[in-house]
Every structure is written in C-alpha cells, then in structure tokens.
Amino acid sequence: MAVVPVRLLPDPVLTMPAVAVGRVDDAARSLAVDLLDTMAASPACVGLAAPQIGVSLRAFAVDVTGHRHARSCHGPFVLFDPRVAEPGEAVVAREGCMSVPDLTGDVARPADLTVTGFDPDGRRRSLRVDGFEARAVLHELDHLDGLVFLDRVAGPHSVFARKVYR
Amino acid sequence: MVRFSLSAVGADRPGIVAALTGALVDAGCNLLDSTMAILQGQFAVLLVVSAPDTVSAQSIETVLAPAARRFELMLAVRPLAGSVPDAADAAGREPWVLAIHGADRPGIVHAVTAALAEVGGNVVDLATHLVDRGDTPLYAMTVRATLPPGMAQSAAEHVRAAAARVGVRCSFHRDDADIL
Numbered sequence: 001m002a003v004v005p006v007r008l009l010p011d012p013v014l015t016m017p018a019v020a021v022g023r024v025d026d027a028a029r030s031l032a033v034d035l036l037d038t039m040a041a042s043p044a045c046v047g048l049a050a051p052q053i054g055v056s057l058r059a060f061a062v063d064v065t066g067h068r069h070a071r072s073c074h075g076p077f078v079l080f081d082p083r084v085a086e087p088g089e090a091v092v093a094r095e096g097c098m099s100v101p102d103l104t105g106d107v108a109r110p111a112d113l114t115v116t117g118f119d120p121d122g123r124r125r126s127l128r129v130d131g132f133e134a135r136a137v138l139h140e141l142d143h144l145d146g147l148v149f150l151d152r153v154a155g156p157h158s159v160f161a162r163k164v165y166r
Numbered sequence: 167m168v169r170f171s172l173s174a175v176g177a178d179r180p181g182i183v184a185a186l187t188g189a190l191v192d193a194g195c196n197l198l199d200s201t202m203a204i205l206q207g208q209f210a211v212l213l214v215v216s217a218p219d220t221v222s223a224q225s226i227e228t229v230l231a232p233a234a235r236r237f238e239l240m241l242a243v244r245p246l247a248g249s250v251p252d253a254a255d256a257a258g259r260e261p262w263v264l265a266i267h268g269a270d271r272p273g274i275v276h277a278v279t280a281a282l283a284e285v286g287g288n289v290v291d292l293a294t295h296l297v298d299r300g301d302t303p304l305y306a307m308t309v310r311a312t313l314p315p316g317m318a319q320s321a322a323e324h325v326r327a328a329a330a331r332v333g334v335r336c337s338f339h340r341d342d343a344d345i346l
Contacts, residue, residue: 009304010269015335102297151265151337156293156308
C-alpha cells in the first residue's frame with residue numbers, strides 16, 4: 001500500500017502523452033495499488049491517472065461510489081491501456097482535478113460511453129459508463145494524452161478560481 | 167439615438183452596479199451591452215449605452231458624478247461613432263478557443279497574442295489565472311479568437327511554437343455552437 005504525492009500542473013509529466021503498459025506484470029499491479037490507495041486517501045477524488053503520480057503509463061483508477069452525481073457505478077476499478085468507444089451526446093459540467101487544485105472549469109464531454117482495457121489480473125474488461133462516471137473516465141483518459149481539463153474548457157469565462165480542495 | 171461607451175474602475179464594494187445603473191436611468195440611457203469583472207478586489211465595468219440625441223458624454227458624467235464620488239470610481243464616458251462592424255464577426259472568420267498553461271513567467275500573454283496577430287487572428291475574449299502555490303506558480307490563459315478562413319492549422323502551429331518558446335503549452339479547439 002502506498003499513497004503517492006500527486007503531481008501538480010505545470011509538472012511536465014502532466015503534459016506529455018503516456019506510454020502503453022502492454023503486459024500486465026507485477027510492476028503494473030503495484031501501480032494499480034498506488035493509484036487506488038492515493039485516490040482513496042483524498043475523499044473527494046473520484047479518479048486518478050498514472051501521470052498524476054508521476055508515472056507516464058496508460059493506466060487510471062476511477063471510483064464514483066457514493067458520489068451525488070453518479071449514475072452508473074462500477075465501484076473502484078483500474079484499467080490499463082484503456083480505449084473509448086460509442087461516445088454519446090456531449091453535456092457540459094464543471095469539473096476539477098487533483099493536479100490543478102485551485103481552478104475548476106466547464107467542460108463538454110460525452111454523457112455515456114464504453115471503456116475497454118485490461119484489469120490488474122490482465123483480463124480484458126469492457127464497461128458501459130454514463131453520467132459522472134463517464135466524465136471521470138474521460139477526464140482520466142485525457143491525462144494519458146497529456147491533457148488536463150483546462151485544455152477543453154468552453155471559453156475564457158469557463159475557468160473558475162477555487163478556494164478549497166480536499 | 168446616440169451611443170456612448172462607459173467604463174468605471176475602483177475597489178469593489180457592494181452597491182456599485184446599482185448606483186451606476188440607477189444614475190444611467192436618470193441620465194436617460196439604455197444599456198446595450200455590458201461586462202464586469204473583479205480582479206484582485208478591483209471592480210471594473212464596461213458598458214455601451216444608447217441615449218436620445220440631446221444627451222452628451224458630459225451630461226452623463228454629470229449625472230454619474232455623485233455615484234462615482236461615493237464609490238471612488240475612475241469613470242470615463244465617450245461618444246461612439248455610428249455603427250462600426252465588429253471585426254470578430256466579419257463573415258467567414260472561424261471561432262476558436264485556445265487554452266494555454268504552464269509555469270508562470272513574464273511575457274506569456276504577449277507571446278501568444280503576438281503570434282495570433284501575425285496570422286491574422288483577432289482576440290475576442292481572454293481571461294487569465296495565476297495560481298501561486300509558492301513552488302512553481304501556474305499560469306493559465308484561455309482565449310477566444312477568430313481566425314481567417316482555412317488558416318486554423320497553420321495558425322495553430324505558429325501559435326504553439328510561440329507558446330513553446332516561453333515554456334507554455336497551447337491547445338486549440340473549435341468554438342462550435344449547436345444552434346437549436
């Protein structure tokens with residue numbers, strides 16, 4: 001078990017595309033544990049991508065359990081080398097990020113989608129997610145491409161200062 | 167009817183908008199367009215108003231003077247020439263949103279907007295945020311700009327290169343609106 005310090009923008013690891021994990025080995029499983037432990041250490045955190053803990057690999061964790069905006073909920077899960085298919089219509093909502101703790105922004109994202117990847121046991125998983133869980137998945141996937149929500153905000157008046165982040 | 171631009175700047179306090187707009191009603195003005203902002207505790211408002219031909223910039227200033235004194239506002243009223251086309255709305259120009267972020271340093275806004283101007287881009291809206299966390303301050307800027315038709319790709323390359331020279335990242339996305 002390891003809670004890893006979360007990297008903050010402008011850390012360059014957050015703006016570079018991450019590399020494919022490929023084979024799910026012990027190192028990948030250890031990364032999954034770090035992602036889940038670090039995510040769980042911040043009660044408001046619903047997702048964490050490997051670059052956010054300084055690892056430039058295509059892996060993320062999501063857990064929207066108990067979140068007031070959640071529709072679908074698959075509990076805590078980690079996916080390696082994730083891909084998105086069948087995105088639905090976009091909706092706009094405000095989101096924040098552990099790596100940009102002082103700002104939030106209004107971002108349009110598909111309201112539902114299928115995300116496919118490999119779990120820590122190396123098994124292929126395909127999840128249909130919608131609502132807040134879909135947003136969380138897409139937000140984390142952006143991190144794997146070196147993007148943060150600031151890159152997707154609707155316009156200059158869609159970024160907001162935020163005083164507190166827990 | 168004649169039009170005037172009006173700007174007012176001063177330390178933010180409750181009641182400024184109410185006082186200014188009340189005085190504008192008394193001055194015979196009608197608000198056409200307005201925007202306001204509070205930056206580091208400083209209130210700023212920019213308005214375009216219309217008024218009957220008998221109204222002058224000076225008469226508006228006279229009616230607004232008590233409110234300006236009370237709230238210690240720097241006030242400027244200027245008459246506007248007849249209708250001037252908005253460069254941002256020129257036919258065929260394409261709307262884009264640019265997101266820029268990176269370690270803060272002087273010259274980021276200039277580098278990006280100068281590169282935009284070099285490719286014929288017109289800034290129509292811009293906001294910046296400095297997040298000073300003590301270690302490496304983050305500068306985030308979002309720009310809405312219009313570009314000449316067909317220029318998006320070369321403009322993006324040019325602006326990205328300029329952004330990279332001052333150590334920031336710039337991403338472009340089309341400012342699309344779904345008309346319902």
